[in-house]
Amino acid sequence: MLRIGTTPNPSSEEERLRTDMTPELWSIILLSLKVSGVAVLLTMPVAFGLAWLLARGRFPGKVLLDALVHLPLVLPPVVTGWLLLIAFGNNGPVGRWLTDWFGVTLMFRWTGAALAAAVMALPLMVRAMRLSIEAVDPKLEGAARTLGASPLRTFFSITLPLATPGLLAGAVLGFARSIGEFGATITFVSNIPGETRTIPIAIYGALQIPGNDAEVTKLAIIAVLLSLGALLISEILARRSGLGRGSHVL
Amino acid sequence: MSFDIRVERRLGEARIALDLASDGRLTALFGPSGAGKSSVLNMVAGLLRPDAGRIVVDGVTLFDSDTGIDLPPERRRLGYVFQDGRLFPHKRVRDNLLYGWHLARPETRWMSLDEAVAFLGIGPLLDRWPRTLSGGEAQRVAIGRALLAGPRFLLMDEPLSSLDAARREDIMQVIERIRDELRLPILYVSHDRGEVERLATTIARLGT
Numbered sequence: 001m002l003r004i005g006t007t008p009n010p011s012s013e014e015e016r017l018r019t020d021m022t023p024e025l026w027s028i029i030l031l032s033l034k035v036s037g038v039a040v041l042l043t044m045p046v047a048f049g050l051a052w053l054l055a056r057g058r059f060p061g062k063v064l065l066d067a068l069v070h071l072p073l074v075l076p077p078v079v080t081g082w083l084l085l086i087a088f089g090n091n092g093p094v095g096r097w098l099t100d101w102f103g104v105t106l107m108f109r110w111t112g113a114a115l116a117a118a119v120m121a122l123p124l125m126v127r128a129m130r131l132s133i134e135a136v137d138p139k140l141e142g143a144a145r146t147l148g149a150s151p152l153r154t155f156f157s158i159t160l161p162l163a164t165p166g167l168l169a170g171a172v173l174g175f176a177r178s179i180g181e182f183g184a185t186i187t188f189v190s191n192i193p194g195e196t197r198t199i200p201i202a203i204y205g206a207l208q209i210p211g212n213d214a215e216v217t218k219l220a221i222i223a224v225l226l227s228l229g230a231l232l233i234s235e236i237l238a239r240r241s242g243l244g245r246g247s248h249v250l
Numbered sequence: 251m252s253f254d255i256r257v258e259r260r261l262g263e264a265r266i267a268l269d270l271a272s273d274g275r276l277t278a279l280f281g282p283s284g285a286g287k288s289s290v291l292n293m294v295a296g297l298l299r300p301d302a303g304r305i306v307v308d309g310v311t312l313f314d315s316d317t318g319i320d321l322p323p324e325r326r327r328l329g330y331v332f333q334d335g336r337l338f339p340h341k342r343v344r345d346n347l348l349y350g351w352h353l354a355r356p357e358t359r360w361m362s363l364d365e366a367v368a369f370l371g372i373g374p375l376l377d378r379w380p381r382t383l384s385g386g387e388a389q390r391v392a393i394g395r396a397l398l399a400g401p402r403f404l405l406m407d408e409p410l411s412s413l414d415a416a417r418r419e420d421i422m423q424v425i426e427r428i429r430d431e432l433r434l435p436i437l438y439v440s441h442d443r444g445e446v447e448r449l450a451t452t453i454a455r456l457g458t
Contacts, residue, residue: 137336139332139334139336140336140338140339142292142295142297142323142336143330143332143336143338144338144349145296145297145322145323145324146295146296146297146323146324146326146328146329146330146396146399146405147324147349147350147353147395147396147399148324148327148350148353148354148399149324149349149353150322150324153353157349158338161340162339162340
C-alpha cells in the first residue's frame with residue numbers, strides 16, 4: 001500500500017526503510033489511520049451541520065457559535081486536552097454518564113484519541129465546508145424550485161453535489177489534521193503503546209531517548225507521505241466529480 | 251386573463267408596486283434597470299414573497315395575501331428562463347433538460363425530450379457540459395429545460411441580454427414560435443424597446 005521511496009537520498013534510505021518496517025511501526029501507522037478515520041467520520045455530520053448553520057442560518061448567537069467552533073484552533077492544545085479530561089474523564093460529567101449508560105471509557109483509550117482528534121479537526125472541517133456551501137449559488141437552487149423540486153430534493157440534487165468537492169476537501173483537511181494531532185491527545189489519553197501511541201506521539205517518545213534518529217526519520221517520512229497522499233487523493237476525487245474548473249481541493 | 255397581478259413589495263429603500271391585468275399571449279414588463287422587473291418575476295415564481303397582493307395566472311391563484319394562499323415555487327407549474335441561463339453545472343445538457351421533466355407528473359407533461367430537442371435544434375448538445383456551451387446554446391437549453399417541466403406559463407427575464415446580435419435574432423425567433431405555436435402565456439421582462447415592440451402583444455410599464 002505504502003510505497004516509500006522519495007527521500008533526498010533515495011537508494012540508501014529506501015533500502016533501509018524497506019528492511020526496517022517493524023511490526024511495531026506498522027501498528028503505530030494502523031492506529032493513526034484508525035484514530036483519524038474514526039475522528040473524521042464522526043466529525044463529518046457534525047461539521048456539516050455547523051457549516052450549514054453558519055453559512056445559511058440566521059439566528060441570534062451566530063457569532064458566538066462561530067467563535068466556539070473556532071476555539072480549538074486558537075486555544076493551546078494542552079488546554080483543549082485538559083478540558084476533555086475534565087468533561088470526558090472517568091469522573092467528568094460526560095465521561096461518567098458514558099461509562100454508566102454505555103460502558104464506554106474514553107480516557108487512555110484509542111476512542112479518546114479519536115475524540116481529541118475530532119475536536120481539533122472540527123474548526124478546519126467546518127471552515128472548508130462552510131466555504132463550499134457558501135459557494136453554491138442560491139440562484140441555482142431557485143431555478144430547481146421553479147422546475148418542480150421540493151426544498152429537500154433541491155438540497156440533494158443541487159446543493160449537495162455542488163458542495164461535494166469542498167466537503168471532501170474538508171474531510172481531507174480534517175484527516176490530515178487528525179494524523180498530526182498531538183497536544184490535546186497526549187494530555188487526554190497519554191502515550192500508551194498500541195492504544196494511544198499515534199505517529200506524532202511515537203515521534204515525541206522516540207525523541208526523548210537518544211539514538212533513535214532512524215525511527216524518528218521513518219515516522220516523519222510516513223507522516224509526510226500520509227498527509228501528501230490524503231491531499232492528492234482528494235484532488236483526484238474532486239476532479240472526477242465532473243465539475244471541472246473551480247472544483248479543486250489544492 | 252392570462253396574468254392578473256397586483257403586488258407590493260418593499261426591498262430596502264425601494265418600493266415595487268405593480269397592477270397588471272393582461273390577456274396577451276406575450277405580456278412584456280418594460281421599464282428601466284432597477285425598477286424591480288426581475289423582482290416581479292420572482293414574486294410570480296414564488297421565489298420572493300410580496301408584502302401584499304394577489305397573483306392569478308390563467309385562473310389559478312398562486313398568491314393571495316387576503317386568503318393566505320402562497321403556493322411554493324414547485325407547485326406553481328411555471329417555466330422560468332433566466333438572463334444568465336442558470337443551467338446546473340454538474341449535469342450534462344440532457345440531464346439539465348430532463349430535470350423538471352422527471353419531477354413533473356406524467357399527465358402534466360406536454361412535451362417529450364425528442365420534441366423539445368427538435369423544436370430547439372439542440373440535438374448535438376445533449377452530451378455536453380453546460381460550461382462548454384456558447385451563450386446562445388445555453389439559452390436554448392435553458393428554454394428547453396423550462397418547457398420540458400410541463401409549465402402552464404413562462405417567465406422570461408431578459409433572455410436576450412447576454413447574447414450578441416446574431417444570437418439575439420436566433421433566440422427571438424424561438425420565443426416567437428413559443429408564443430405562436432405553443433400558445434403558452436409568457437410574462438417577459440426587458441429594458442430593450444425594440445425587443446419589446448417586436449415580441450409583445452401587451453406592454454406594461456414598471457417604474458417611471
